[in-house]
Amino acid sequence: MIKDLLSPYKNFLSDHTELRAQVNASRAVALIGGNLVNNLRTEQSGVSARVYKNGVYGFASGTEYSEDSIKNIIKAAGENAIFLASRAGTGKSLPVISSGEKVMNGEIRDCEQKLYIDFAKEVDKYIEKKYPKLVSRKVIVRCDSMEKLLRVNDGYDSYSLVPRSYVIVIFTAEANDGTNVELYKVFGGYGFFADVFSTPDKLFAGVDELYENIIKKAEGVYAEAGYRDVVMHPNLAGILAHEAVGHTVEADMVLSGSVAAHNLNKQIASPLVTMIDFAHTQPNGSPVPLPVFVDDEGTPAEDAILIKDGVLTGYMNNRESAEHFGVKPQGNARAYAFSDEPLIRMRNTAILPGTSSIEDMIASIDDGYFLTETNNGQADTTGEFMFGVGMGYEIKKGKLGRAIRDTTISGVAFDMLKTVDMLSNDMVWTSSGMCGKKQPMPVGMGGPAIKCKITIGGR
Amino acid sequence: MKNNYEIAQYAIEALKKAGADHAQCIVYKGKSDELNVDGGKFSLMRSTFDTSISMKAIKDSKKGVVAINQVDKAAIDKAAADCIAAAESSVADEAEQIAPFTEKAEYKTGIFKPDRDKLFDRIEEFLEQTAQEFPRVMLEQLTSSFKHSNELYMNSNGTAISHECGSYSFYTMFSAHEGEKTSSFNGYYCVTDNLEKPFMDLGVQRMLLEDCEKQLETVSPEEKFVGKVIYSPDCFCDLLNTAIRNFISTSVLIDGTSPWKDSLNTKVACETLNVRSVPIDERAVAAERFTNDGYPVENMDIIKDGVLKTFILSQYGANKTGFPRSLNSGRNLEVLPGDIPLEEMIKGIDKGLIVNRFSGGEPSINGDFSGVAKNSFIIENGKIGSAVSETMISGNIIDMLNNIVAISKEQVTDGTTFMPWVEFDGVTVSGK
Known part of the structure; x- marks a missing residue:
């Protein structure tokens, strides 16, 4: 969970201000015909401030999450708001809303890259063995999560964590006219990978259905415009x-x-x-x-x-x-x-x-x-x-x-x-x-x- | 660690210490100041300070990649450990390698000191000009920024290439309105390294605003016909990018699905078509100086006199397929102009369409496409006629490249690409 370094600054804010610390993480694995062409883990984190003044906003962000950095970011956002307000202010104000706090439950359940790779390899092996006539096969694992800590001087403070995990299977087959057709299927949804997927064999029925569909598409006709x-x-x-x-x-x-x-x-x-x-x-x-x-x-x-x-x-x-x-x-x-x-x-x-x-x-x-x-x-x-x-x-x-x-x-x-x-x-x-x-x-x-x-x- | 070299050296050492046989990293630091206009009014000024490092390790011919945006020693040490763990779990592939040693190079392009007040003045001037010249146009969104960045590639073979660059960008999205009538939206994006010209005079911005006002009254063709269409520079650039992705990029060549996989050095388009990618060109703003796999870029021909001269392959893709690596990433596309003015092209068409924006489904891997012709006009008896709505066009990109009738003498640039208008035959146009 993101450490709360933001709350101490709430009392010093006058104009409507949002302070947000955030971490976006993603995990990606891609097998093309059994070749692991993508094997990537990313983390993007930092802090931002947005200040409303005289009908316009000033915003600033930085990657460093420390007391000094937060002070600098608040200052830079305030200066941007002042600059823009001085040249293009409208005098408008924001509606007042109730205040409170909401904290989403949940914890980060990251997996080692090996788990994603082994899962993708199992699915790929099944396809390779069962459907050798495909022109190509791709198995992609894609997981992302967005974790936010928000502090505002008027409104609701919050903590949220929203993870998504997907396995995408893409087939290419030769069509009846000698060209190729492509079709894909997405498995998964809300949650960390281990919450969404248990064992690779649970996907096999969906993979079989995808194969049946691409064969029909390969024999398909063009729609009449x-x-x-x-x-x-x-x-x-x-x-x-x-x-x-x-x-x-x-x-x-x-x-x-x-x-x-x-x-x-x-x-x-x-x-x-x-x-x-x-x-x-x-x-x-x-x-x-x-x-x-x-x-x-x-x-x-x-x-x-x-x-x-x-x-x-x-x-x-x-x-x-x-x-x-x-x-x-x-x-x-x-x-x-x-x-x-x-x-x-x-x-x-x-x-x-x-x-x-x-x-x-x-x-x-x-x-x-x-x-x-x-x-x-x-x-x-x-x-x-x-x-x-x-x-x-x-x-x-x-x-x-x-x-x-x-x-x-x-x-x-x-x-x-x-x-x-x-x-x-x-x-x-x-x-x-x-x-x-x-x-x-x-x-x-x-x-x-x-x-x-x-x-x-x-x- | 404040200096990119210091960060990169630390990262390479950390990867080697964690067990990498070969290692590379790209360190990026950038600052951007951006002004935003929404619904025709200034809304936001945004400053972002960004740092990132992408680290790649190869161990026993297995690859792992980690990208983070914290560059303190503890964060880099953890990323190095994660990178090696990812590599160890990977699939061995002899095609994985890092770039060989090249001499240290430091590139500097564009400008490094922005004029914030001038930038504001240019935007304000653009808002005023738009209101005066095109009173029915609403600027839905305008974003203009100055970005200054410093990027460094380093690897364990001793290669170090850096690129410091600074540029302004200008993006607009707009539509026209009269009473309850609304036009289709259109947009324009360009980059520049100076503020000498009003934004209105950059590229095709003014022309797009003129066309936008003409889109308030539209018709839909009553009959389906197969005929001639002219693609605008932006539209043709999109078509070429689709062709690159579907026919000559690393992934479609590795999996063998490219319809052009056997077409290197053979004719794939009309002889009049010449496509190049030219990052080393004084007209290209903030263009790449090194590839993601650590090679200094050079200009290259992609299609010369209709003949395919290169695939767009990384070193990995080249090793995998046996074809040569491409000399750059293929982003700064230039299509050489033809010898006929746009006006003459239009005069030569009895019945057709001039397409300024295409909104379509993802084209098939065999090049089939269909979608809606947006901000487009009927051409009848050599003249531009009514604006159209609810008009679909369909065809095949491979066929189109072989059915080029003419390429315009005029060529326009957005600071990144250099494109003419292109006329094709054999495209299906259908109304509601």
Whole structure:
């Protein structure tokens, strides 16, 4: 646990100030065809201060965590705030919030590199023996953790520790046209490696499933480009929630003129759609993939209800934007590294499930696609979004047909969401991704299978 | 330990003492001052003081790497022990090695004394110019910084190469608005070693803002067609980076999935295409001076007259595949200009698209891609027409490089790369 050298300075702070000591650790192992091409351990730690003055912020950070260094960092952040306030101050102030302290339970459970390497080698050996016809195989172990100690002079102090551990298996197979196709599967989630993974053989069923899928993809066809009926598997719902809607309702994007700026309290989706950015706990009481209890401005985190029954009900805010919109801040200001300032970020963004079965959803389509795996995505101020699709099937007369090759889907969020006419009764959460917005940030996302109309790219 | 040499020497000794047969490290120290504008208003001034050390050990042909940002002796000793433990658990691989001895070299590039007030003035001037010239444009985000860094590579063969560099960077993200109408966002990034020119006049910044305002009214093509498209310099640079990653980088050559694995010294693109990587060029700001595996960089041809001249391989990748190591990391890409002005290229197209930004799914390893054409315009009867939205393009990167119709006479730089506009045939364009 990070030693508390920060508290003694709290009483000397006048303007709103955040002091944060942080350690980001990562462990990485990568085997390509049995060759260990990556074998890396990193630790990035340091301390930062951010000071609010006359409507602008000053920030400073350094890698040394000592009493002298903390004093220097506070001084440098204060000087930056004074310089900027003198040339561009706005006179604005931040909302007053209650004060308190939250400490997340948990301890650092690091493993020796040997454990990751041996685990990856076992998985790799299984693949090499069972599937010799693959063009290539990659087994990647990736673990990261973020530990933060936060002290603020108005708001909540906190300690948090958020670890994630994943094993990623990537296959390449020869396709029916002589070129190669690729497909991957991610195992794992919240927790240190030993909490998430027991023995390598527990992954073998998933590896077999990945092989079955890449063989279907290798025999697959190109999607027919156009505006089509689709069912998105729950694997895609999270990225839809995140990319299509989430980014447009971040308050900084709204203030910059995103399409959501003109749609508050308007019907922007089918009444079936409710979407929430969860802070730490699901409605059924179980934790979300990446819990946030206090954000990096010292605001206690609570759920942000973004869409309720198809109506846009709110944005995600930091303290400054909450003051602007006259709402309560809900803890969306998050920083990635000790040297980063908090930005408005999503936490665990999900579309809530409906009542249909995936089978009925597929059966209701005469000619369309069932899309099952995704990779990257991007949003736009206009609400136009896209994301990559790595696996899917044709739907012909209510039945699944041939697999399809890589493609991209796109749409305009608030148009596309109005076409949603079925949601499945189950949901899937993912947490292995990194959202990019000046800084990277681990985010959780989830949702059910979704039936809608969308533009699909072909060849 | 304050001095990079002192830190590096201590780290190499610590790795050797812990049992390394061969050792290398890269020590980095940097300071950055950054000004931020959000929603058109100054929001934050940020100063960061960074230190880091990356240590690599090879023991019995097995590799371990540890990167930390604390550089006191106790932290380095612990990192050395972790590094050796990681190496001991690793897989033996004869391809692992460190760079041979080269003469000590100390490079200095860019400027080391920033003018903070001038930087502020240039940003303020940019905000004023944007408001006056492009009243419908909202600067969603602007980040400008001065960064001064000192980096040192050292290894147990006695090689020591250092690079001190200083540069300004300028990044904008913007969109246009009128009533409830919103354009697609676009962005621009460049680096420079001086503040002589207004930011508005750097690279294609002004052109992108002009185009942004034209994106408030858009159409989506009603029919699908296969035709000619012009890629902007930024877009073509993205396409080349994808080609490098998927066809000629270390990982796809080691695992044998590259479609160009047998194509060295053969024709992979139209003869008019010449791609180089030129870190040693006075136009390249803050460009690399040594590779991560400890070799001083040199300029290189990647594609010459359509023929593939090098793979982008580290020493490890070279040892693994039997092909030569590349002379640099391939970051400072230059595409040599052609002989036709952009305006003439546009005049020659009956029906097509000019693509200023591409937002697409990760392209397949065989080069297939599809995605949305952003900030793009229809070309009709030799003239730029309506802006488009909800327009997808798809094709194959290998085919495109062989279907280059023309390369523009104009070449633009962002301080890192040097790119013209490029016209291709055979790209599929489809509307909603």
